[in-house]
Amino acid sequence: MSRSRILVVGAGFAGVACVRRLERRLSPAEAEISLVTPASYQLYLPLLPQVAAGVLTPQSVAVSLRRSNKHRTRIIPGGAIGVDTKAKVCVIRKITGETVDQPYDLLVLAPGSITRTFDIPGLVDHARGMKTLAEAVYLRDHVIAQLDLADASQDEAERASRLRFVVVGGGYAGTETAACLNRLTRHAATRYPRLDPRQIKWHLVDLAPKLMPELGDKLGTVALDILRRRGIEVSLGVSVSEVSAEKVTLTDGRVLPSRTLIWTAGVAASPLMATLGAETLKGRLVVRPELTVPGVDGVFALGDAAAVPDVTKGGDALCPPTAQHAMRQGKAVADSVIATLRNQPLRPYVHKDLGLVVDLGGRDAVSKPLGIELHGLPAQAVARGYHWSALRTNVAKTRVLTNWLINAVAGDDFVRTGFLDQRAATLKDFEHTDAYLSPEQVRKHTESLRAKG
Template sequence: MAQPHVVIVGAGFAGFHAARRLSRVARGRADVTLVNPTDYFLYLPLLPEVTGGVLDPRHVAVPLTAALPGVRLVLGEVDELDVTGRRVGYRDPTGRRDGLRYDRLVLAAGSVNKLLPIPGVADHAHGFRGIPEALYLRDHLIRQLELADAADDPGERAARCTFVVVGAGYTGTEVAAQGQLFTEELARRHPRLADVPIRWLLLDTADTVLPGMQPRLSATAGRVLRDRGVEVDLGVSVQEATATGVRLTDGRTLATHSLIWCVGVRPDPLVEATGLPVDHGRLKVDEYLAVPGHPEILACGDAAAVPDPQHPGRATPMTAQHAVRQGRLAADNIAASYGTGRRRPYRHRDLGFVVDLGGWQAAAAPLHVPLSGALARAVTRGYHLAALPAGRARVAADWLLTALGSRPAVGLGLVPGPAVPLETGAPETLHA
């Protein structure tokens, strides 16, 4: 008899760790197939360092076939779910449609950029969710300073050297921190820009940087950025964006060609397309990660509203920590349904947070012990090395080389703007 077939949709933190755990605990008891648009798992927390010229993008991309022995990889984007027929439909890189039957399904489709209805943002802002976007933004920063150097008009030079980041959460704070260091280093290579200020603005409607974190860590991050010259404007956002500037909600108008959108994420559109019950855009699941009425379907990570046992009535936040644990639990509960182990509800203990501020600066709270400065930096890098599934030596080597030398400053132009649309937060990777 054929073995049961487990299909996992998505290879983000939840899907990757579900597949990795299943490749061990369900070996010999089930066939496992992973469907994902790319052939790698992206370690998203280090992406700002790719834009900042610190890390080679290949070193934060873990090849799925090497990391998941025994798991079949299918390149494609799932956009259809037939619950009755237990089948998912997908489009492969050539545009061909196909499908897979399943006995158990793990929906871990992740999230995309959250796009607010602000005039001009969809057309003129740069998102930040994947390697193509990080590479595009890195080239964009290099290009702006080169164009500023070539310009004779003071207004144009100032606009090219002004960078606006919207969203002071983890991503926006780290992008502003890494980007500011990168552009300051680039500017030193352009003597004609010696008298031109390199302006970075970090905007958020919240009243603090890193809202939701411990006040001491938020204060540390805000202080580090301000000490470097980043203009942290809280209670402010963008009211309108154009190709040459932005109008802010406080009435100011800024001339800029660089609007970087980091306001948050929303569940992948596949979630609503399933027709299954949702809670604030995320799939409803029970404490075992199963969709009510469909025990054969489990959901985890950003796509799932997993009940938070520490905060009754609320779902767990959309963080990598939760996604990793939920992915592993989904695998364990599927294995239990085939006779290996026992089914367990989702429980977690918060391990704290780390935020990389570039240079020798970071803000960290391992096990809720607040740290800053070089010690926080060491904890942050140690955490990332421990969490990386592969490529630790390469990442450590990149860090060392950057500390000893300078960041490469060549704009390769490999990713054109139309390939990284803000509306989906996903590149057009599916066209061969």
């Protein structure tokens, strides 16, 4: 009897949790497992702002799959760009640019999300994201380059625009990014004798009326006070209306001379979800509580790319796209895949959120573990303790802890690592959002292959 072919798309929290459980609970005789991912690591996304600030090295948050998996899973280096659910074929674009087709019996879709953008003039051409490891490293180089260029410039207008940084998005990613990079530039200013530290301006902009509303009014206000105490200008109820290479125009009419717009205004489901031709909700694939896709045989979806009912709230609400839910959904999907192979009943995904942590750098943090509101050093201890324990390998834990200790003792460094190019990289360049096929293109692609074969 031939082994079942299980294909997992995505090596984020959800995909990796699924693969690891499948490897532990399925015998090699039952199934062959393949994982589609552009890079052979799992990115620990919550610590990305600390990479951008230079507190952590990039490899600290890139947890090797080959080190932690049991070597049973075949890693396909590329990204899924289309799925033909009738032919049970996933179309994959390898990192070489070559397009290949991967047949499957059971498909697990955990491709994650992309940066959500809007039809704002100049946005996709001039904004910089914080969704991938490459973007974080690039952003660090860019910010330090602005200090270098401002220090060397004799033009006061140019200097002012290079020293003004605008972050859009008052969620966790935007708030932590603004806090960590503001701290970096404040410390760096002491190394630039020709720069007036008062010229370095940071702006955090969000259309919502409150900062990180999930934390509640009290902790949201504490976080807001911390940012403003550090000199970050926070503008709520405001967004961006236009972006150019040298200025950012806000919806309240202000024009900010700036060479840096960091865009963290939410995420959108991977465009892969639209290629299936199945029902979606705001781009996320609609799934049952068991994480199966209605009307589609052998397909499961989870994480940021799926609209997962939250049964702890009656099933009307959806699970938020957090790492906490993604990891647990990965294990639940693995159990559902195994149950499908063994003709056993499937169980719904059930998990109640355990709390939130926000690391603002230094000794500042706000946390809400199990509903308990904390700020300052206790919150920082909880935030870093949670992140450290969530890292999957001892090597990753050692690297992160060592980096934290070195930064605490030696402080920040301000060295550019050479990732800047003559042409500024865009969101599209980093996230490859133009690579996906339409459902019609997927159908034609698989039909042509059948005709040839």
